[in-house]
Amino acid sequence: xxxxxxxxxxxxxxxxxxxxxxxxxxxxxxxxxxxxxxxxxxxxxxxxxxxxxxxxxxxxxxxxxxxxxxxxxxxxxxxxxxxxxxxxxxxxxxxxxxxxxxxxxxxxxxxxxxxxxxxxxxxxxxxxxxxxxxxxxx
Numbered sequence: 565x566x567x568x569x570x571x572x573x574x575x576x577x578x579x580x581x582x583x584x585x586x587x588x589x590x591x592x593x594x595x596x597x598x599x600x601x602x603x604x605x606x607x608x609x610x611x612x613x614x615x616x617x618x619x620x621x622x623x624x625x626x627x628x629x630x631x632x633x634x635x636x637x638x639x640x641x642x643x644x645x646x647x648x649x650x651x652x653x654x655x656x657x658x659x660x661x662x663x664x665x666x667x668x669x670x671x672x673x674x675x676x677x678x679x680x681x682x683x684x685x686x687x688x689x690x691x692x693x694x695x696x697x698x699x700x701x702x
Contacts, residue, residue: 617623617630648654672678 615626617626620626648658673682
């Protein structure tokens with residue numbers, strides 16, 4: 565049951581973020597006309613952690629840089645939490661954003677098409693929960 569709720573919450577939050585990103589982005593036809601090679605190059609430059617280390621001459625250096633990047637992201641996340649906790653203005657702003665985000669999620673979930681998808685997701689999660697598991701002692 566909790567997995568289903570967590571999944572639904574995750575999807576709702578992801579949908580809210582996607583809707584926000586979609587509304588904020590410029591969807592001009594010039595963007596749509598980019599070649600696939602160009603868009604793959606852009607993706608690779610924005611998401612280096614999704615690249616294969618063996619595509620580089622020094623896979624160990626690549627892995628080292630990715631590890632350093634992940635550690636830095638963790639430090640940034642922890643500092644954000646600390647700053648929000650310590651600064652009343654940031655805390656208030658964060659609470660306002662969370663309230664708006666919750667309202668957006670509620671509005672999205674109230675739509676008929678979204679309810680159909682979340683019902684289907686709940687059914688799949690229920691089926692997954694009922695699936696027999698392999699014996700873990702092997």
